[in-house]
Amino acid sequence: xxxxxxxxxxxxxxxxxxxxxxxxxxxxxxxxxxxxxxxxxxxxxxxxxxxxxxxxxxxxxxxxxxxxxxxxxxxxxxxxxxxxxxxxxxxxxxxxxxxxxxxxxxxxxxxxxxxxxxxxxxxxxxxxxxxxxxxxxxxxxxxxxxxxxxxxxxxxxxxxxxxxxxxxxxxxxxxxxxxxxxxxxxx
Numbered sequence: 001x002x003x004x005x006x007x008x009x010x011x012x013x014x015x016x017x018x019x020x021x022x023x024x025x026x027x028x029x030x031x032x033x034x035x036x037x038x039x040x041x042x043x044x045x046x047x048x049x050x051x052x053x054x055x056x057x058x059x060x061x062x063x064x065x066x067x068x069x070x071x072x073x074x075x076x077x078x079x080x081x082x083x084x085x086x087x088x089x090x091x092x093x094x095x096x097x098x099x100x101x102x103x104x105x106x107x108x109x110x111x112x113x114x115x116x117x118x119x120x121x122x123x124x125x126x127x128x129x130x131x132x133x134x135x136x137x138x139x140x141x142x143x144x145x146x147x148x149x150x151x152x153x154x155x156x157x158x159x160x161x162x163x164x165x166x167x168x169x170x171x172x173x174x175x176x177x178x179x180x181x182x183x184x185x186x187x
Contacts (some may be wrong), residue, residue, distance in 0.1 A: 120163030
C-alpha cells in the first residue's frame with residue numbers, strides 16, 4: 001500500500017501530539033544530552049522561548065523528516081542580533097538518502113529569508129556542512145561559539161554557518177571575525 005508523503009508545517013502550539021511524540025522520541029535518541037537532569041522528562045522539542053516553527057514530511061501520522069526554525073538573540077562584539085536558525089533536523093533511517101532533509105532545509109531557507117531576523121545562523125557538525133552549503137549557507141571561518149550563561153560558558157565544537165537576510169547581516173559577519181558569538185544555550 002502506497003502512502004503519500006506530504007509537506008506540513010505548524011507553529012509549536014499546533015503541532016499534533018502524535019507527531020510531537022515522534023519528534024521527542026527521535027531527539028531523545030539522537031541528542032540524549034538534552035534530556036538529562038531537570039530536562040529528563042521534558043515535553044518540548046525546542047524551548048518555547050525560541051518560538052519553534054515545525055516543518056516536516058509525514059505519511060499520514062508517521063513522521064518521515066523534521067526541522068524546526070527557531071528565533072533567538074545572540075551577541076557578537078557587544079551587539080545583539082536577532083537570528084533565525086534551523087535545528088532538530090532529522091530523517092528516520094528508512095527514509096534517508098531520499099532528499100527529505102534537503103527539501104526541509106530549502107523550505108527553512110525560504111522562511112528565514114522572508115522573516116524579520118538580522119541574520120540566519122546555524123550550527124552543525126563538520127559532516128553536515130555540505131547539506132547546508134547546497135542551500136546557500138556559508139561557513140563563518142574561525143568563528144567561535146560561546147554557549148551558556150555568564151560564568152558557566154563552554155566553547156561549542158560545532159561549525160557556524162550564516163546566511164545574510166537583513167541589513168545587519170554584514171555587521172554581524174564582520175564582527176564575528178574578531179569576536180565570539182555568545183548564546184545563552186545551544187539550540
